[in-house]
Amino acid sequence: MQHRKLYAGIGGMVLAGTAAVAGIQASSATEAKPAASAPVQLEANLKAMNDSGAAGRVDADFTGRKAEVRIKIRGLAKNLPHAQHLHFGAEARNECPNVFDDANNDLRINVAEGVPDYGPILKSLTTSGDTSPKSGLAVDRFPTAPKGKVDYERTINFAPGAVLRAIKSGKGVIVIHGVDHNGNGVYDFDGAGASELDPSLPAEATDPALCGVLR
Ligand SMILES: [Cu+2]
Secondary structure: OHHHHHHHHHHHHHHHHHHHHHHHHHHOOOOOOOOOOOOEEEEEEEEEOOOOOOEEEEEEEEEOOEEEEEEEEEOOOOOOOOOEEEEOOOOOOOOOOOHHHOOOOOOOOOHHHHHHHHOOEEEEOOOOOOOOHHHOOOHHHOOOOHHHOEEEEEEEEOOOOHHHHHHHHHHEEEEEEOOOOOOOOOOOHHHHOEOOOOOOOEHHHHOEEEEEEEO
């Protein structure tokens, strides 16, 4: 049942993103438009957040509206679902959070504190089915990091337009969620209290573990 609530929590973040996306579409009419079909190869070095101890790398090969996304990670909390997303916001800084984003000085960067940097969810990098923001915390369709490792590969489809061009130009941010702060093998409230997205959820389930800008 907690899983259902995870969906609800992310739903709020998704709504915030819809307006931002509309914004960039309206303002980009004068942008230079590279040929939509030209292949673009991007990569992101995933750096640990919240002392997760994890590290990883993302490769995203775009051809037209499709991207072949490969994610390799080690050092995540084992055998727990790790939501993974491509974040983007027209109003965001299009970068990863740093310690100065810890608005409430609790020595953690939660999801909300990172939104000014990476924006809302654009794509949920699920293992099957829907990849929209609606699947933001579809925990039964995200990698569970056996031995702390993720080896993920999937083709993700995008809508044509300004947002896709922004991603191809290096403004997308990959965020991997889920930090077992107290190292007890489960997401629980003892680690870091309740999630700011939904007080009925442990913050451990939603806190960012890794972040990297796709460039
Ligand atoms: Cu995310």
